[in-house]
Amino acid sequence: MKKETEVREIIEYYAGQKEAKSQENLTAMLREIQETEGWIPAEACSIAAEKIGIKESMLACIIKLYPSLKSAPYVHEILLCTGERCQRKDSLELLAAVKEKLQTDKEGLSKDKRILLTTRNCLKKCSTSPNIYVDKVHYPNMTKDKLLKLIDKLRQE
Missing domain, CATH: 1.10.10 (Arc Repressor Mutant, subunit A)
Structure with missing residues (x-):
């Protein structure tokens, strides 16, 4: 059918x-x-x-x-913390770099529709800020270089 x-x-x-x-x-x-x-x-x-x-x-x-419901056919999801402590360690710079790299639309979907970028005010992992989750896997102490390399790896999958 x-x-x-x-x-x-x-x-x-x-x-x-x-x-x-x-x-x-x-x-x-x-x-x-x-x-x-x-x-x-x-x-x-x-x-x-x-x-x-x-x-x-x-x-x-x-x-x-419901976060489990998808309105786009993306393959990967990046969740970036924008809480106060992560911001003090440049999470907003990370966010800007990711948005530029992925060329996201207003919903956070990358230009190629394969990666969804979302943010949350606090991921409750402040001691290891800045924090991100990629496909529900935690990545602590994130840097711009590490994040951009991670995105390149995701795009190859």
Whole structure:
């Protein structure tokens, strides 16, 4: 069965549920779409919103609320700490360097759509700042050179 047909069947199923507009139902639907596609395409959100009778922005909010839901087909995720202690050790300089290297859009997605850059105010690892996570693996005491080399390595995968 083609992915597009499978996604439409998932949407039809959840649109027919008694509590179709509940957050629980919408989240389950989005998770199933992601299992099928590997991510949640904007087109699927548009179709789902129309069928269920909600705004697309509601689905976008749910996707942002759950870090496990992906609105883009990225392969790697970089999470950079922008907390006060990391900032004192140049985390904002790291952020600027990564944004420039990846040519990120406003959502943090790299130009090649393979790497997602996100930030968090504090990763609670202040003693080893500046800190980043790449694909949920912690990298302490990060420097600009180490980070740019790490990005080059990610792009080769």
